Amino acid sequence: MSLFSRLFGKKSQPQSQFCQADDVLIENTNIKEALSLSIVFKGSLNFNESDLLDSLRKLNPTLKNAQYQTPFGQLDEGSYALVGWGKHVVKLFGINAPYPVDILEECxxxxxxxxxxxxxxxxxxxxxxxxxxxYDQDVLEQYLALTxxxxCFEPFNALAVINPNGHTSLPVNVIHKLIADKDGINSLCYCLPTFFCGFVKYDVENVKGVWMRTYGASVFCLPDFAVLxxxxxxxxxxxxxxxxxxQYxxxxxxxMVPGDTMEVGDNKIMSLRAPKGxxxxxxDTGHVLVVEINNNSI
Structure with missing residues (x-):
């Protein structure tokens, strides 16, 4: 049976018969658009349940009861599994093919x-x-669970972790160091542009200066910010x-909305506006506020 047939074919029992239990990981079907991250690898996918759980549990004591389940059994064409602990369930869908080039380049x-x-x-x-x-409703906790x-895939020839929503990426060894250290976790949580909201700089033809902006703040119900x-x-x-x-x-x-202002020190005022035509x-699909810095003439 093909990979897609096994993933999306007829289920052996109706959804109403599933229940949440301590020893069974069940996807939350109420989630409309699941938050996601991606990992890219050198070589074919090659990991096993025991080593993966060992790698995960070493990261934090709260993960000691983490579980790994393969609802469809082992798949020759790729991988499909659920990993979970506490309120968290993460679905893994692996493909032995390169990551889509357009999305990869953005990140x-x-x-x-x-x-x-x-x-x-x-x-x-x-x-x-x-x-x-x-089942955790906090987007930050969801991102941490994914991270x-x-x-935990660092030992399995992983190269980098990709955040398509944030247009950003980090080497997997950097992600491992951040998530294994309290200060690193604080950096991820309290400075969102570290990874969960990307910070991108780019030059625009015929524009003097450098545009800088965040991406992905909309999943936190926050605006993105941009500045020239x-x-x-x-x-x-x-x-x-x-x-x-x-963070504020x-x-x-x-x-914050267009027209708002804020003091930013050194006798300067930050004003916000909508992007010009x-x-x-x-x-893009998010809500972007453009920052302009002016001297305070008051």
């Missing part, structure tokens, strides 16, 4: 690691899609600024 080209590693990632041989299908699972900076050297300043603003909005529940490159 690898703007990333801040070596060109040599980028070339290795571009020449990946297989990939794994991770979907959050658990824990992604990090003077040079690439201002990247760290705006990375920190956008991270701080996103998430913590406080406050909102010719700023087509800022218009």
């Amino acid at each position: 690898v080209t703007p990333a801040h690691y070596s060109q040599e590693l980028k070339e290795q990632i571009r020449h990946n041989d297989s990939h794994l899609l991770l979907y959050y299908v658990g 824990y699972v992604a990090a 900076a003077n040079t690439h050297d201002e990247g760290e300043y705006y990375f920190d600024m956008f991270g701080n603003i996103l 909005l998430r913590d406080s529940g406050a909102t 010719d700023e087509y490159f800022l218009k």
